[in-house]
Amino acid sequence: MKIKTLVTLKDFRIVKSWLKSTYKTIKFGRICTESLPKRQTVLNLNKTINWRSLGHSFIFLFLSHATLAQKKTVEYVNPFIGTTNYGTTNPGAQVPQGLMNVSPFNVMGSSLNKFNKDAQWWSTPYEYNNKFFTGFSHVNLSGVGCPDMGSLLLMPTTGRLDVDYRNYGSTYKNESAAPGYYTNYLEKYGVKTEATATLRTGISRFTFPKGKSHILLNLGEGLTNETGATMRFVNDREIEGSKLLGSFCYVNNQAVYPIYFVLRLSKKPSEKGYWKFQKQGEVWENDWNKDAGKYKVFTAYHNEMSGDDIGAFLSFETSENEQVEVQVGVSFVSVENARQNLDQEQPKGGFDQIRLAASKRWNEDLSKIEVEGGTEDQKTVFYTALYHALIHPNILQDVNGQYPAMETRQTLKTSGNRYTVFSLWDTYRNVQPLMSLLFPDRQTEMIRSMIDIYKESGWMPKWELYGRESYTMDGDPAIPVIVDAWMKGIRDYDHEAAYEAFYKSATTIDSTNKIRPDNADYVKYGYVPLRAKFDNSVSHSIEYFLADWNLSQFAASLGKKEDAKMFAERAKGYKHYYSKEYGTFRPILPDGKFLTPFDPLQGANFEPNPGFHEGNAWNYTFAIPHDIAGLVKLMGGKRNFVEKLQATFDKGYFDVTNEPDMLYPHIFSEIEGEEWRTQKLVTEILETHFKNAPGGIPGNDDTGTMSTWASMNMMGIYPLCPGRPEYTVVTPVFDKVTIHLDAKYHHGKDKLIIRRDRKGDAGYINGISIDGKKVKGFKISHHDLVNSNEIVITTGNR
Numbered sequence: 001m002k003i004k005t006l007v008t009l010k011d012f013r014i015v016k017s018w019l020k021s022t023y024k025t026i027k028f029g030r031i032c033t034e035s036l037p038k039r040q041t042v043l044n045l046n047k048t049i050n051w052r053s054l055g056h057s058f059i060f061l062f063l064s065h066a067t068l069a070q071k072k073t074v075e076y077v078n079p080f081i082g083t084t085n086y087g088t089t090n091p092g093a094q095v096p097q098g099l100m101n102v103s104p105f106n107v108m109g110s111s112l113n114k115f116n117k118d119a120q121w122w123s124t125p126y127e128y129n130n131k132f133f134t135g136f137s138h139v140n141l142s143g144v145g146c147p148d149m150g151s152l153l154l155m156p157t158t159g160r161l162d163v164d165y166r167n168y169g170s171t172y173k174n175e176s177a178a179p180g181y182y183t184n185y186l187e188k189y190g191v192k193t194e195a196t197a198t199l200r201t202g203i204s205r206f207t208f209p210k211g212k213s214h215i216l217l218n219l220g221e222g223l224t225n226e227t228g229a230t231m232r233f234v235n236d237r238e239i240e241g242s243k244l245l246g247s248f249c250y251v252n253n254q255a256v257y258p259i260y261f262v263l264r265l266s267k268k269p270s271e272k273g274y275w276k277f278q279k280q281g282e283v284w285e286n287d288w289n290k291d292a293g294k295y296k297v298f299t300a301y302h303n304e305m306s307g308d309d310i311g312a313f314l315s316f317e318t319s320e321n322e323q324v325e326v327q328v329g330v331s332f333v334s335v336e337n338a339r340q341n342l343d344q345e346q347p348k349g350g351f352d353q354i355r356l357a358a359s360k361r362w363n364e365d366l367s368k369i370e371v372e373g374g375t376e377d378q379k380t381v382f383y384t385a386l387y388h389a390l391i392h393p394n395i396l397q398d399v400n401g402q403y404p405a406m407e408t409r410q411t412l413k414t415s416g417n418r419y420t421v422f423s424l425w426d427t428y429r430n431v432q433p434l435m436s437l438l439f440p441d442r443q444t445e446m447i448r449s450m451i452d453i454y455k456e457s458g459w460m461p462k463w464e465l466y467g468r469e470s471y472t473m474d475g476d477p478a479i480p481v482i483v484d485a486w487m488k489g490i491r492d493y494d495h496e497a498a499y500e501a502f503y504k505s506a507t508t509i510d511s512t513n514k515i516r517p518d519n520a521d522y523v524k525y526g527y528v529p530l531r532a533k534f535d536n537s538v539s540h541s542i543e544y545f546l547a548d549w550n551l552s553q554f555a556a557s558l559g560k561k562e563d564a565k566m567f568a569e570r571a572k573g574y575k576h577y578y579s580k581e582y583g584t585f586r587p588i589l590p591d592g593k594f595l596t597p598f599d600p601l602q603g604a605n606f607e608p609n610p611g612f613h614e615g616n617a618w619n620y621t622f623a624i625p626h627d628i629a630g631l632v633k634l635m636g637g638k639r640n641f642v643e644k645l646q647a648t649f650d651k652g653y654f655d656v657t658n659e660p661d662m663l664y665p666h667i668f669s670e671i672e673g674e675e676w677r678t679q680k681l682v683t684e685i686l687e688t689h690f691k692n693a694p695g696g697i698p699g700n701d702d703t704g705t706m707s708t709w710a711s712m713n714m715m716g717i718y719p720l721c722p723g724r725p726e727y728t729v730v731t732p733v734f735d736k737v738t739i740h741l742d743a744k745y746h747h748g749k750d751k752l753i754i755r756r757d758r759k760g761d762a763g764y765i766n767g768i769s770i771d772g773k774k775v776k777g778f779k780i781s782h783h784d785l786v787n788s789n790e791i792v793i794t795t796g797n798r
Contacts, residue, residue, distance in 0.1 A: 073366040074366055080177060083694045091182055093182050097417075103136065109134050122147060133184065143702050145702070159212060161214055171187045179359060181358065181359070182196075213315070215269075215314045219310050219311055225253075226247055237265040248465050260334055264328075267316060270315055274312050275296060275297045277310075341398055368439070370737070371736065374733050378734070381696065382711055385690070387707075389434055407457045423703040425473035428484070433484055440485075451498050462515055476544060479502050482554075483550040487782075499555070506548065529590045538585055546624075548570040548571045552565075579598075582617070584617040600616060623663065642668070645664065667720070676798050678778070679764050683731055683763050718730055738752075754790075771789050
């Protein structure tokens, strides 16, 4: 028989010596010390052994160390990855693509916190190094760079009632999280907190000590830029209301919307009431108003309460270790819909049942990819990255199918899923292509949602958030999302409406164009000139070039030959920006001359920068994935191009956290003979920047974009150019990757395998084969990928 178990390194040496003296033909497998607890190692025994002869003590030795059974994929996820180092993820509880996220909120109220939302720009409800917990926030964003959402704060306390979060917050310990679950222990109160979630609802469980206990609902604080809320007691166990949210990044300060909620308690409170912060007035007014500048507690008023800074308290007499559960249902349509969501998603059972269901749901999604080989830490990095990629976009509709129409907020109804949180400038690069591969059914519904947004508002989404457009970031990013899916055979949607929308944003040249506000210049000149000191003209144009190249592919596929020709020509406009003097792109003034003086390095660390958005000229100059051949020619040929691109790494200009240049390592694979550089750089970047640690994401995760960069490269494939249905092959981290496909979308196939065949210690690719047939070059088409049984990537020395 073959036995695989675990022993400590010390025990292994003893056992190995004893067994070799007794069983001369035993073969020992390779020792694995890959981040296993207590330096454990794997022992493989390939021999039929009479285990009775070994004695009970030896059997016990083996059994007592057999602690690592086959782990579920969900068990590899570490939700704390990305919660510091400005990764801006949170360890809150939610399910895949769920509207609800219940996150610990620890970014306000105390000098114990390193990062404070009221003292600096801060965009996430949680920071790993902070120490002051002020409750659970409901409905949060993951990985974004601007603050919004993060409201409906729920906090347990004990003792004397205090409704000022600066006072009622608490330090905590025993913090733990897993997909769909979070817990900690509040040191100030001796209260254990726990949270889990369904698609549209959250449930918190608080384990109280004996005595006076409270649950506080704070509607005055959160991450949103907006103020104002309303609530009322429905009965002794239920509160309903709404909170105003919105103005994401302040680009469109009119993009506000209410979130409606219903809160339910598992226990009737002995006391209840509201609080409201009373503003200070003139000195003579304050003399008459003893509550001026304070939180006024209302104990005898239980009708509706409204204001900018309001809350509700619910007080209990609790026995030792008594648990109180609090359910919160939300909706962006109405209070009644929030109640329906709660009724249908939490009808019976309780916290533990919902937690198990959330974990099961995550395990099913994460198991779409199974990996073998690699270290435990690498598996954790991989599955956590996949976990982050499955948070946004998330559903918007309620259980009855209703959702708020784009911009008008009119109540409409869908029979499928209506998605929201389209951070498309980020996700078109890899998150949406990953969805096309793993979840083409969801990708289809996401595209339908985007097209419906156009039908409802007249424009495709750019950075849409809960039915309002923020107009954050650059370009026309809906085009590469949909065209990429179209070119991969995902076509079950109104493609004519999609083309109509794209043509509209690409050709409208007046002030009504909300997607390309500078399109008149772009159409006239073939680029956007610099018209304001710190505008984003070059960044806008670079995104338009890629969008137009994609639109050309789409038009050609639909038989629109003249349109295809026009947009293909536009896509070459990047050549206007190339400055031979600096060897980079450079802003052009309205008179057609280059900007002078010019510093191609200006723009680091969010420094104001003429022509470029969140980066400098070096971060954008090679961001032309649709025409690398043209860029090579523009820069004076292959040798000069390679040297210049390599210099971005050698001189420290490359920034993997910046979307425009995150593709730079893969560009070398477009140059014959230089593909080894891609393999080397990707491996180095993964090892340096992506770790099983709170700071294990090198910057904003951007709704899963950074995480997807890691996960796809770890699998050995990466989509260099959206709209071009192929993948650059890189060195896989794992020995075997099994991708489970959707047979409906992938020609009846249900899985494919990517296998790494190591022929040496180094990680350079020596050959690629698909089902035994050698592949020329270092790319695999999407068609070949999803129609293969096994792809073998042979690695070794260069």
